[in-house]
Amino acid sequence: MDITTALFYVFSAVLLGASVRVITAKSTVHSALFLILAFFSASCVWMLLKAEFLAITLVLVYIGAVMVLFLFVVMMLDITSDRVRDGFWKHLPMAALVGVLIALEMAAILMPGFRLKEAPELSAAAAKLGNTKLLGIEVYTHYLYPLQIAAVLLLVAIIAAIALTLRRRKDSRSQDPSEQVKVKKADRLRIIKMAPTVEAPAAPAADNNTGAA
Missing domain, CATH: 1.20.5 (Single alpha-helices involved in coiled-coils or other helix-helix interfaces)
Known part of the structure; x- marks a missing residue:
């Protein structure tokens, strides 16, 4: 067994283990982190298969963008999955049966494509591309x-x-840019001429110091 085959089995085992933990972990954040580990392991497997573009795309798009956004949403909203997992073990046998059937169907369809006697050799010009x-x-x-x-x-x-x-709600308020553009200065500001008002001088206070005769 060479080093490439050994690394393939290692990354495949990590991928399967992380995939199982995605659906069995109690915390939603832990499930997302295990999904990131599964994506990274799949990327390593693709690197071993010499599919560098697919591997780097998986890391950049799914791990670098989608899963980071998902983690932000989960941690900010504080989503609890206890109610969702109430009937998990109850429906596990049926889910496992359906999963096995899907895996067998995919194997029956995909396996003939891997039964190649000799892989087609690339030309020297194609190999340089x-x-x-x-x-x-x-x-x-x-x-x-x-x-x-x-x-x-x-x-x-x-x-x-x-x-x-884009469902409109009755209790929501929004602005209409088309109506804002049509607004003129006269609609926003009105100048009114008013006559100036002059306050009357205050009456002098009575002198309390004047004594009575």
Whole structure:
């Protein structure tokens, strides 16, 4: 067993252990941290498979952006998952059965793709391009239409998410920029001419020092 195979088994074991702890940890913050560990282990496995672009994308996008944002939300909102986990052990047998069936179906579909007698050898020119550039050429030439369809689906999902959050509430106050632009100076400031008022002089106080005759 060489060092690459040993590292593959180590990272795979860490990945499986972290994945189990994601759904079994009592704290939501701990689950998020174990998910970060699972992503990092998967990134290491991809590095061993010489998929450097996918590995660095997983670290930058999921660990560096998505999971950090998720941790901020969880820690700021103080979300408790006790009620969600009330029926966890009750539904565990059915969930495990469904998970095993899904794993078997994925294995039946994906395993034929790994049964290659000899891996195709790259030409010298293709080997000089590098993994990332070859991936970009493959995606934007042979898989251009699926890429565009995926982009349209993501755009529709973004618009749907924005539409769901734009529900108007009666107790909320908002500003209308179009109405603010139409406002003129006369609508905001009105000058009124008023006659000046002069206060009357105060009457002199009676002299109390004058004595009676």
